[in-house]
Amino acid sequence: MPIDFRVPPNDGDWGPHTREVKAARGAVCYGALAAHFGSDSPRILDWRVDRLAPYGKDDDEKDLSGSNKYLRWRQGKSLPHPASIALVSQRSGGSVNLAYWKDLPLWELLTPTAPAIARLNHLLELMPINIRRHLFVDGAPDRRGQFHHGWPEGDQIRAIRNQASLNALIALLCLARKGEVLEDHPRHYFPSLCAFDLFPRVLYSHRALRYRWEGLFACIERLFWNRIYTSGYQGVFPIDSVHEGLAALDADPDADLPLQSGKNARRNLGLSEALR
Numbered sequence: 550m551p552i553d554f555r556v557p558p559n560d561g562d563w564g565p566h567t568r569e570v571k572a573a574r575g576a577v578c579y580g581a582l583a584a585h586f587g588s589d590s591p592r593i594l595d596w597r598v599d600r601l602a603p604y605g606k607d608d609d610e611k612d613l614s615g616s617n618k619y620l621r622w623r624q625g626k627s628l629p630h631p632a633s634i635a636l637v638s639q640r641s642g643g644s645v646n647l648a649y650w651k652d653l654p655l656w657e658l659l660t661p662t663a664p665a666i667a668r669l670n671h672l673l674e675l676m677p678i679n680i681r682r683h684l685f686v687d688g689a690p691d692r693r694g695q696f697h698h699g700w701p702e703g704d705q706i707r708a709i710r711n712q713a714s715l716n717a718l719i720a721l722l723c724l725a726r727k728g729e730v731l732e733d734h735p736r737h738y739f740p741s742l743c744a745f746d747l748f749p750r751v752l753y754s755h756r757a758l759r760y761r762w763e764g765l766f767a768c769i770e771r772l773f774w775n776r777i778y779t780s781g782y783q784g785v786f787p788i789d790s791v792h793e794g795l796a797a798l799d800a801d802p803d804a805d806l807p808l809q810s811g812k813n814a815r816r817n818l819g820l821s822e823a824l825r
Contacts, residue, residue: 552729552737553777563661566771570659572625573765578650579623580760582637585645589760591620598640623761650757654719659768663726670698672723680720683708700736704813710743711813713750715758721747725773734778741773743810745786749794750806759795766791785809 558566583589586597598619621627629637634647654672657664664672673684674696682688683705690696701709706724709717721744728736748766752759766788774786790807797804 551732552734555775555777555783558661558771566661566768568625569764570656570768571628573761573768574651574656575622575625575628576761576764577653577757578629578647579619581645581647581650581757582619582622583760584756585641589623591617591623594619598637625764653715655715655722658719658722658726659772661772663729666727666730669723669727669730670696673698673720676716676720679712680709680716684720703739703811706740706743707810707813710747710810713747713754715751715755718744718747718751722769722773737773737776738778738784739810741776742784744769745774745784745790746806746808746810749791749798752791753795753798753802762791763788 579589582594582598586594588594588597595618618627618633622629629647629651634651637645637647654675657668657672663669674681674690676684678688683701684698685696701724706721709720711717721740724740725737725744728734728738728740748769752762758765770786770788774784777783794806797806
């Protein structure tokens with residue numbers, strides 16, 4: 550049976566969600582720029598990247614400097630165009646690849662309708678070997694170049710979580726959306742739970758994603774952490790846990806964070822147990 554939403558969109562209107570995803574996407578691109586150039590002021594970035602002398606008001610949200618190109622990214626009103634991507638790459642000495650952030654598979658996984666299984670499988674096949682080895686035999690295709698998609702066990706999903714990388718987060722969300730398409734409640738819940746546990750570490754490791762990250766959290770929450778499962782079971786995914794995780798990692802990058810999804814070599818603490 551379909552996996553219902555705890556808080557469904559109003560009258561099935563996903564327009565606001567789509568706009569919020571675009572805003573998160575723009576904020577991530579802006580965050581990558583701000584992190585490299587050492588400022589989150591659109592006025593300063595206009596100068597450092599485009600060599601446009603600043604003028605206008607001091608309030609960045611009403612900045613009249615230049616074309617307001619970077620301000621519009623931060624506000625989610627527009628996204629980088631190829632010319633801007635090339636200019637930023639040149640000015641940063643190749644250190645900032647906005648095409649990477651703009652075209653992350655993450656955004657595709659945040660569409661209201663889940664991508665087709667074939668597309669989700671393809672995204673998983675593109676994962677690096679340290680993730681593929683937990684999804685496929687030997688982490689590689691067979692002699693005919695084909696991958697064989699089974700369903701990973703709980704410890705294999707946790708092993709992906711333990712990679713503590715952006716690719717791991719994307720892989721987990723791919724698995725969850727596969728579970729959604731298959732209308733398999735545990736297969737949606739457990740990867741989503743692992744993604745929640747991983748989220749603070751990904752934010753900590755990627756300043757682009759951490760910039761105004763609450764908007765990104767809201768988009769992921771709406772699709773993945775906002776579900777009602779069999780017998781009315783609902784997971785708990787508080788944003789305060791992410792704030793606390795980030796604070797702990799800021800104080801100690803090696804801090805152990807609480808794991809709702811359990812540790813390897815332990816029984817699955819997911820939906821199947823919760824429903825017993």
